Amino acid sequence: MEWVSANLDLIGTLALDHLRQSVIAIVAGFLLSLPLGWVAWRYRLLRGWVITVTGLLYTIPSLALLMILPVVAGYPATSETNLVIALTIYAIAIMVRAVTDGLDSVDPAVRRSATAVGYGDGRRFWAVDLPLAGPVILAGLRVTAVSTISLATVGILVGVTNLGYLFTNGLQRRIIPEVLAGIVAVAVIALLVDLLLMLAGRRLMPWVHSRVPARRSSVEAAA
């Protein structure tokens, strides 16, 4: 604990870096997955390809990706961009499937009904399909968020500084409290982000939690 109290500033700075890198990747992954997931949902023929290929992205070892990306894209391996792009790719690997599954989960009768009352295709997507796919997409987003925040620590191995620094530095110098502090800090950030997403979900999708059993009218109850 002594080490922790003496290094609170360091932990705070690293935590902020960590959070920034993760959040950018989570948001970018989410935004890019929307069109990809939609394409996979809309065009049956492309579906297998899109889901399989994006899913396979997750099998690329993270360290390898962090070393190959700079070579391919021509930026320094130690840059934050390198880590953020790698994390975005992993986020897409999880999120595309969640978006497709979410759109699949929308009741076709509701979709048909929306068309029948006069929603054009584009408007229906934003006003009906996407909100109703929301609960499934949010579930995917929460997994993505937690996994991204935990995965981000690998950045330190190619020289991108974040909470992962506490692991490598602590191991090299045999300061176990430093390693433990890193683990706790990552877990706390992950839990906080998860909590925020859950609360945002409740706020944006109030209908999901309003399934109070309908009070039947006396006439129906008698029937």
Add this chain to the structure above:
Amino acid sequence: MIEFRNVTKRFPDGTVAVDSFDLVIPSRKTTVFVGSSGCGKTTLLRMINRMVEPTSGTVEIDGEDVAAKQAVALRRSIGYVMQNSGLMPHFTVAENIATVPRLNGETRRAAKARALELMDVVGLDASMADRYPSQLSGGQQQRVGVARGLASDPNILLMDEPFGAVDPIVRAELQTELIRLQRDLDKTVVFVTHDIDEAFLLGDQVAILAAGAQRLQTGSPSEITENPADDFVAAFIGAERGKRALRVKQTPHGPVLVDAEGRTQGVLVEDGA
């Protein structure tokens, strides 16, 4: 007036849902398509607002081919009520009713006012405005569905088995309500059902359909009951047995009418008596 001219619908799998169908649906009357499931009655209904496009033939509204109109605008101008209400689960009751006015660009405030007005028309308490459909009973959801269909004050109201999924008592309530509404609003209603009693109760004109939307008989309920076109129609409307088969029974107080179950349905009043 809605007119079907030689309309055929063949689905990609080869089934012919509608085969050379002709019919004139008069304005400001209720026309009911009745037939067993798979007879093409829903397909007919959906061709009116272009949810289904005919393979050949035309559907005209007041002399204009619907195929020439923009589908989205056409659908907004026609009320549509379906089975299981078809409400948006993520919209509140008021938002659901206000859907079409909002799509037509009305302000949130004006649309909400219109929704509250319609809740009153269909007999829903204003306190339900902010509930979600999942918090309502089946009968209440159907009322919301009817209110949504009426929200933009369309001339035509299409109703696809709207009361099929509610229990008999609520159904009777909703049917009575629809008759009252129709008396006040005077819409051209096209109603689809598999229930002949419902068809005879609501319809000014009833079309009895068999597979391929083949029209077995069309006419007012009285015309069909008095003069069924063939044995199938007679059996379908229950003219031989069931509650439309009445026989006279003499009682000390005069003749009464008794149905096949032996229940007395009414008293026979002689002309001039």
